[in-house]
């Protein structure tokens with residue numbers, strides 16, 4: 375272990391030992407910010423020394439990208455092949471897969487890109503085992519499918535820690551925090567909604583970043599960790615769920631044991647599957663679709679009937695601008711207005727602009743200049 379890692383460990387232990395209350399919150403905040411800064415530094419350094427090797431080149435394609443993350447030999451490649459009909463190499467030994475293998479899952483009208491990657495190991499966030507390249511791919515995903523097998527359900531927390539250390543925040547919305555550095559005036563803290571943090575905490579956290587003058591705006595309930603994340607930046611927020619593979623190899627009692635272990639560590643029920651036999655794979659496909667959050671939008675040409683046969687599949691929360699970008703390069707440039715029939719508007723044929731957020735099954739007419 376390097377000196378820096380020892381120091382990080384020492385401070386983390388101190389945080390563990392200190393109970394959080396009003397009197398200690400400032401101190402804990404400072405320690406956490408310090409660790410976060412040191413860890414970031416360690417990661418950057420490790421990544422640099424991992425060499426300037428080429429990253430994996432995978433172009434995102436389709437309506438959304440899900441990446442299969444798991445320890446070596448849990449069956450990621452077998453699952454990719456099962457989901458997409460690809461032919462990624464499968465082997466009974468660790469690190470069979472040494473690069474990123476993309477496949478396409480077609481489900482409910484969506485084309486979903488599935489990425490099979492090399493196995494992740496403890497220390498990957500610090501660059502171990504091609505961690506640098508693998509983590510970069512994981513960070514670019516729209517959804518993470520954490521894959522374990524019936525023999526290592528208890529290790530799902532090790533994977534989660536690697537993802538966390540790599541700046542990946544799963545299953546939480548991005549906290550709404552703005553930190554604008556200023557030339558003077560100290561730290562000014564403003565809230566929309568509840569007063570989630572104390573000014574003293576915020577000041578001592580920002581001091582670790584050598585920020586003594588800043589305008590800070592916090593919306594909603596955020597934690598110290600959220601605030602530190604916002605200060606460091608470079609965090610990504612992405613949905614994830616767990617599947618446990620190879621259930622064909624064990625009996626009911628063992629399945630339940632693993633399932634309970636995952637619930638305890640991850641919080642949610644895992645999908646119990648067999649990539650080998652195909653058991654529960656349809657349910658898994660549905661889960662991927664659901665977790666990517668798709669919706670259907672029907673296009674209606676100006677003056678003509680809507681095309682109710684073939685919806686456009688877009689991610690939930692998409693705007694008119696997103697739809698325009700999908701249709702034609704010039705649509706945004708030449709956009710005049712859109713007309714909507716459906717759940718996202720108050721009345722039929724309502725006119726909206728580019729920033730309007732659509733709802734599932736909306737009917738849309740886009741009106742452009744000439």
Ligand SMILES: Nc1nc2c(ncn2[C@@H]2O[C@H](COP(=O)(O)OP(=O)(O)OP(=O)(O)O)[C@@H](O)[C@H]2O)c(=O)[nH]1
Pocket residue numbers: 444445446447448449450451452453463464465466467468469470471472491492493619620621622623647648649650651
């Ligand atoms: N019994 C059983 N074996 C499986 C299942 N899925 C995969 N395997 C076996 O597990 C071994 C590893 O499978 P891979 O698909 O290569 O696993 P991987 O996660 O891609 O492995 P790496 O690329 O080395 O990280 C192979 O021997 C597979 O045949 C399953 O559902 N049931």
Ligand SMILES: [K+]
Pocket residue numbers: 446447448464465466467468469470471
């Ligand atoms: K393998």
Ligand SMILES: [Mg+2]
Pocket residue numbers: 450451452463464470471490491492
């Ligand atoms: Mg593999």
